[in-house]
Structures are given as C-alpha cells and as structure tokens.
Amino acid sequence: xxxxxxxxxxxxxxxxxxxxxxxxxxxxxxxxxxxxxxxxxxxxxxxxxxxxxxxxxxxxxxxxxxxxxxxxxxxxxxxxxxxxxxxxxxxxxxxxxxxxxxxxxxxxxxxxxxxxxxxxxxxxxxxxxxxxxxxxxxxxxxxxxxxxxxxxxxxxxxxxxxxxxxxxxxxxxxxxxxxxxxxxxxxxxxxxxxxxxxxxxxxxxxxxxxxxxxxxxxxxxxxxxxxxxxxxxxxxxxxxxxxxxxxxxxxxxxxxxxxxxxxxxxxxxxxxxxxxxxxxxxxxxxxxxxxxxxxxxxxxxxxxxxxxxxxxxxxxxxxxxxxxxxxxxxxxxxxxxxxxxxxxxxxxxxxxxxxxxxxxxxxxxxxxxxxxxxxxxxxxxxxxxxxxxxxxxxxxxxxxxxxxxxxxxxxxxxxxxxxxxxxxxxxxxxxxxxxxxxxxxxxxxxxxxxxxxxxxxxxxxxxxxxxxxxxxxxxxxxxxxxxxxxxxxxxxxxxxxxxxxxxxxxxxxxxxxxxxxxxxxxxxxxxxxxxxxxxxxxxxxxxxxxxxxxxxxxxxxxxxxxxxxxxxxxxxxxxxxxxxxxxxxxxxxxxxxxxxxxxxxxxxxxxxxxxxxxxxxxxxxxxxxxxxxxxxxxxxxxxxxxxxxxxxxxxxxxxxxxxxxxxxxxxxxxx
Numbered sequence: 210x211x212x213x214x215x216x217x218x219x220x221x222x223x224x225x226x227x228x229x230x231x232x233x234x235x236x237x238x239x240x241x242x243x244x245x246x247x248x249x250x251x252x253x254x255x256x257x258x259x260x261x262x263x264x265x266x267x268x269x270x271x272x273x274x275x276x277x278x279x280x281x282x283x284x285x286x287x288x289x290x291x292x293x294x295x296x297x298x299x300x301x302x303x304x305x306x307x308x309x310x311x312x313x314x315x316x317x318x319x320x321x322x323x324x325x326x327x328x329x330x331x332x333x334x335x336x337x338x339x340x341x342x343x344x345x346x347x348x349x350x351x352x353x354x355x356x357x358x359x360x361x362x363x364x365x366x367x368x369x370x371x372x373x374x375x376x377x378x379x380x381x382x383x384x385x386x387x388x389x390x391x392x393x394x395x396x397x398x399x400x401x402x403x404x405x406x407x408x409x410x411x412x413x414x415x416x417x418x419x420x421x422x423x424x425x426x427x428x429x430x431x432x433x434x435x436x437x438x439x440x441x442x443x444x445x446x447x448x449x450x451x452x453x454x455x456x457x458x459x460x461x462x463x464x465x466x467x468x469x470x471x472x473x474x475x476x477x478x479x480x481x482x483x484x485x486x487x488x489x490x491x492x493x494x495x496x497x498x499x500x501x502x503x504x505x506x507x508x509x510x511x512x513x514x515x516x517x518x519x520x521x522x523x524x525x526x527x528x529x530x531x532x533x534x535x536x537x538x539x540x541x542x543x544x545x546x547x548x549x550x551x552x553x554x555x556x557x558x559x560x561x562x563x564x565x566x567x568x569x570x571x572x573x574x575x576x577x578x579x580x581x582x583x584x585x586x587x588x589x590x591x592x593x594x595x596x597x598x599x600x601x602x603x604x605x606x607x608x609x610x611x612x613x614x615x616x617x618x619x620x621x622x623x624x625x626x627x628x629x630x631x632x633x634x635x636x637x638x639x640x641x642x643x644x645x646x647x648x649x650x651x652x653x654x655x656x657x658x659x660x661x662x663x664x665x666x667x668x669x670x671x672x673x674x675x676x677x678x679x680x681x682x683x684x685x686x687x688x689x690x691x692x693x694x695x696x697x698x699x700x701x702x703x704x705x706x707x708x709x710x711x712x713x714x715x716x717x718x719x720x721x722x723x724x725x726x727x728x729x730x731x732x733x734x735x736x737x738x739x740x741x742x743x744x745x746x747x748x749x750x751x752x753x754x755x756x757x758x759x760x761x762x763x764x765x766x767x768x769x770x771x772x773x774x775x776x777x778x779x780x781x782x783x784x785x786x787x788x789x790x791x792x793x794x795x796x797x798x799x800x801x802x803x804x805x806x807x808x809x810x811x812x813x814x815x816x817x818x819x820x821x822x823x824x825x826x827x828x829x830x831x832x833x834x835x836x837x838x839x840x841x842x843x844x845x846x847x848x849x850x851x852x853x854x855x856x857x858x859x860x861x862x863x864x865x866x867x868x869x870x871x872x873x874x875x876x877x878x879x880x
Contacts, residue, residue: 255349258363259342262370266341269379269634273644275334280519280641281499281576282333282382283686289322289329292688297850299807299843301693302785304568304680305665305701305723306802308841309693310483310849313426314385314498318688329688337379337642340387345370347394348586354398355590356597365593369393371626372529373514373521374581376633380519380640384688385427385497386578393582396420397590400435400583403442404544406468407461414468415864418475422860425476428579429487429494432476434555438548439469479856482849492564497579500691501569502641504576510560513553513585515578518641521629528622529553529588535614536591541598545591549584556580568679568686568694570702650681651756654727658683661782663768664726665801667705671735676709680725698803698825708745709738717747717762722824724801726765731757769839771831772797787840798829800839807842 278284286292296316301307318329325331348369352362369375378386389396399417402409409417425432443466449457477484487494505516506523513529514520530553536546556577563572603611648655654666658681669678680697696702700719707713708720708728720728728748730739732755739758742748748760767780769788773796781788781798792798798810804821811817813835819827831837 254359255363258367259345262345262367263339263342265630265634266338269637270338271637273637273640273642274338276330276645277334277337277382277642278645278685279643280380280382281497281502282384282642283499283688283691284645284684285330285333286687287328287330289319289325289327289332292316292319292322292329295687295689297843297847298786299846300786300802300805300841301690302682303686303690304694305697306805307693307695308803308805308807309695310486310846311689312483312498312692313422313480313853314388315689315692317423317426333384333688336391337382337387340379340391341370341375343391344375344393347391348589351394351398351586352590352593355593358597361593361596365589368592368622368626369586369589371629371633372581372585373525373527373625373629374578374585376629377515377517377520378578380633380636380642381502381517382499382519382642383497383576383578384499386576386582388427389424389431389579389582392420392423393586396424397583397586400548403439403469403472407464409468411468412864412866414471415475415860418472419860419864421472422476422479422857425480425484428497430497430559430577431579431582433494434552434580434583436473437555438551439473443469475860479853479860481853493566495559495562495564495575496566497576498689498692499567500686501565501567501573502576503573504560504578505574507557507561510577510581511553511557513581515556515560515576515581517574517576517578519636521632525625525628525632526621527625527629528618529585531618531621532592533584533588535618536588536595539591539595539599542591542594545587545594549587549591552580552584552587556584568691570696571675571677649685649731650683651729651754651759653752654681654729654759655683657726661767662780663724663783663785664765665724666727666729667720667725669709669728669730669738671709671730671738672733673735676735676738678705678709681729695803700824708742708748711741711744713745716745717764719824720762721747721765722799722801722822722826724766724768726762727751728760728762729757730759734758766799766801768801770799770801772799783839787838789838790836792831792834792837794834796831798831798837798839800827802826805841807845809838809840809842811838812836 276285286295292315295301296311296319298311299308301309301311318332322329322332325335345366348366349362352365353359356362374386375390377383378390399420402413402417406414421432421435424435446457446462446465450459450462503517504510505514505520509516509520509523511530513527514523514525516523529549533546533549533553536542537550539546559580560575560577562575564575565572600615603615649668650658650666658664658666663683666681667678668681669676671677686694697705701723704713704716704719708716728742730742734757742760743750747763749763751759751761753759766778767783769781769783771779771781771792773779773794781790792812799822800808802808804819804825804827806819808819808827809816810819810829812831812833817829817831819829822828
C-alpha cells in the first residue's frame, strides 16, 4: 500500500482541540463518557445491587464488626489452630468436664481460618458480616438458571438474602444456619439433581456426598430432613416399581437407590464418631451448633419466620408459604412447591417440640431456622418460573382471580422485603449478637481459676420467673464447648437446687468435692435468693460488686488434690487437664472432674487403677511415695481423627477427575 502524504501546515502556538459536535461525529475516536451511577445501574444492575446489599450488611453490623459473641454464638478463640487442637482433645475443660466428641464443624472452621492467617475471630466476623452479600451472589446465579430476565433474578436473590430466617440467624449468632444460608443456593441446585440420581456419574455423587458432609456437620437437623426426604422417595420408587415395572426398570431402581445409600452413608462415616453419638442421643440431631437458645412459635415457623431472640417481628409476614402453595397447582413448579411445603411442614412439626442440650438443661423450643433455608429458596425459584413463564399470559388475559392473587402476593412480598431491611438495620444495637464487651465471670474469679489449683465457680442468674445456673472455669465458653457440655451429675444438680431453695445442708460438701470454690450470683438478682444463700451453712460471703455477689465454699478441693495418711489435703499443681510431680507419701489422689474410664495415673511408671467415689469423681489409692503422671488417655480419640482424615481424603480422591483410558481418547488426542 502506498502512503499518501500531505504538506504539513504551520501550527499556531495557540491552537486547541476542537470538540464541537460536528468534529466529534466525524472523528475516528470515541469520547470517554463521564461516569454515571444511573448508567452503571442500568448496564450492570447485578453488580450495583450487590454493592447495595453489602452496604446494608455493613450498616446493620455497625458497632459489632469484630470479636462477635452473644445469642447462640460462644466466644471465638484467637487462633484457628486452637480450634483444631480443641477438636483433637479427648477431654474438654467445660462444666464438670466432658469426654464427648467435638463436632466436625469445629475442625472445618479451623481449617478455613487459613484464609485469614488462622485468625479465628477475623474469620467469624467476615463470615457473619459478608454472609448476606455471599448469599445474594449464590441466589442470583441460581435464579439465572431459571430465567433470562436479569431483574427478575435480582429480585429473587434479594428476597432470599433478606428472608426472616437469614436476619434471625445473623442477629442471634446461629453459626450453623448462617453457613447453610451461604451455601444454600449450591445445596438446592445439588439436591434438584437427586431427582435423577441414576443419570449422575459416581464422581458427581461423591462431590454431592462431600457437600452433604458439610451440611451434616453444621446442621444435623437439615441432614436428617434430607434423609427423610430420600426415604420417602425410595418408598415412591418401590410403589412405582411394583405397579409398573416398565416405568421403573430393576437396573434403574438399583442404580438410583445405590447412589442414595452412598450420599446418606458417606457423610455419617466421615463424621464418625460424632455421628455415632448422635445415634445414641437422637435429641442432639435436632440442635444446631452453639448454645441452645429457644426458637419461635409454631405459627411463626409456619410462615417461615423461625422466631426467637433477634428475629424480625411477626407482623412482617413473608410470602414464602403462599408462593409454595400456589406453586403446587402449577405443572412446571409443582415439584419445587412440594419440596418447599415438605420442609416447611417438617420444620413446623419439629419447632413445636422442646429439647434440652448444648449447655441448656431445661427444655427449650427448638430452633429450626436451618430447615427453612431449602424451602425459602425452592419457593423463590418457583416464583421466578411462574413470573417468567406465565406473567405475559396473565397480563394479556381478562381480569380474574389470578390478577388479584398475583397483586396480593407481590404486595405482601414488597412490604415484607422493605420492612425486613429497615428493621434489620435499625435493630443493630438490640441484637443478641454483639462485639464482646464483658465476661460472664468477674475478672478476679477468672484469675483464681487460672492458678495451679484450677478452682471452679458456680454462676447463678435469677429473675422473677426462673433461676438458671452453670459451672464456669477460667473463661467464657469457646466455640464448640457448648456442644460437648453434658448434664451435671445428679448429685451436684441436687446440691445446687437445694442451695437455691434453702435446703442445702450438704450442698457445700458436695460442691467442694467437685472443686467448686465460689458461688457467683450475677446482677440483677433476687434479694430473697441472696438471703437464702447467706443462711446456708458452708457458704461465706466473699465480695459484693457492681457485677454481683460472691460466696466462698468451705473446704473446696483443688483440681487435683492429695490426701495424705495423716489426713492433710495438699493441692497438687496441675494444668487444665493433667499434672506431673512427686507424691511425698502414701495416700489418696482425687481429681475433681467427672469419672471417666480413660483417666490415667502412673506412679513410678506403674498404672494405678481408678475408683469412682459416691459423688462421681475419680480417686486413686496411692500405696507408696514417688513420681506421678496424671492424664486423660486420648489414644482412642486420635485414632478416630486419623480415620476421619483417611475417609475424607478417600472421598475427595473419588470425587476428583480420573485419568482416562486410551480407548476413551479420540485419535486426535492420541496423535
């Protein structure tokens, strides 16, 4: 090509660029447009909505961004490595001691804290503060698979993001429900594939098993509901197979149900021995991680609002139930409606029950917020399908009941959606979940419990309607500890009840044997209860502060005590669990923990057999002086953890892509 040249014209020193409209139209350049917020919303509405959801979440969590505690959420340790160490331990220093197996979700959290440099407090804060934006992303991506209308998908994602179950879980520190709320869109998408299990490859089945393992770890009640759902589908398959074998062949029946067994059994194997404990104590299946804080009323649960502390008010009625009912009468959404109504019905039934556990020994209304994640999503997706496919037909038809039904549900959805957002933002200061400001235990009692004697404190809270109590160690409960807190022994429970009722003649002796050195009555307290404790023998008032009143228990034993043959008690310096040292003579060693068969005492390298006292603490008869070691044998626990690592690793390997055989490759790939 030839280049045409033109003679250069002289350029004036005062020349300037001409940005007139005529020049701009004829120029071979595109002028840079001034950024516009409205243009961004119009061109990228999903991104703009995500930013608004993020702003709403940051506003709702104002003043409580870090070190979250309250509601069902216990205190988070500083390091994720502490969570892993706590998970592997065989004896847990909580209450009067516990050898229960830590739930697997604690190890999962500990592993994921590597994302924040093993800063567990930061990870929990990020999880709660960014849960709503993350849930919006998942719900939007899921809704886009059911409609090409971007604004419709955005609306569906917003309804899920600000659903009552989500706001209640975030406000009350429901860790299990929050995790399920974030992964809910991916979970529902996977569960929809269960309808045709026989068409899924084994690799996808193993990935689904890993996802359900995560669900089982964080929400056993949701996993139980999925198992019940699969059991009902098996019954339907059996009926279909017996009625018409051509509709469901034997090969298809066997293939489908073999995969069902895999996705149900694999999570239980990976989570053993914790899953075995749940089978022995079925009520624990119904309780989500954390403290057992009561849920809401049955009618509230039926309307998909789990209720309880931190939940939106009852009058903000969500439209989820009504959408699910409408969906079962529409052919294309009937299955989604059935799934939603099944889970809502099961949540309502279980929500009417009262269960004790996780540090709460008085039965409380069950929290079923986790069970409402799947039906909320299913109903929202059903609404997306109905609006996407049937709205144009309804608009063009004559006015009938469908128009009134659509307008009523739409208005109810809009009111509930806007009301929930403003309520959530406005309830930040009154929500149960807050940044840590104080401890349940006064500082001087906490310091006393951190000495070599490791004394315990009975904390009593009294109101006009009830009196509650728990045994504290040297700090507040940490994550996972409520899940392994077992009931007090009957002897100690009776001693505490007798103390608060004024009939505690031997209360001080029993509490002293279990190493309870102080009784702390927190403010506000009942003055009659103060006079009652003052009048019981063996309890002397130690202090009265703005936090409450403290009594000292006479003759309280240290964590590990030695009774010599001369009748003298010696406090043996000990750690949180065991101790090492030298015993000066023959006598008796008493450990002020619950008796458990894995406590060990080695004297001069020889094991001494443990005895259980009448009160239920371990005791060792020492025949001679010598060096001793006291510990809780964690060999069995370490074995189970090793088995968990092996089974989970095997599951991951099975889920990963396998190398293809030569006959599966194309000639082009082989060449």
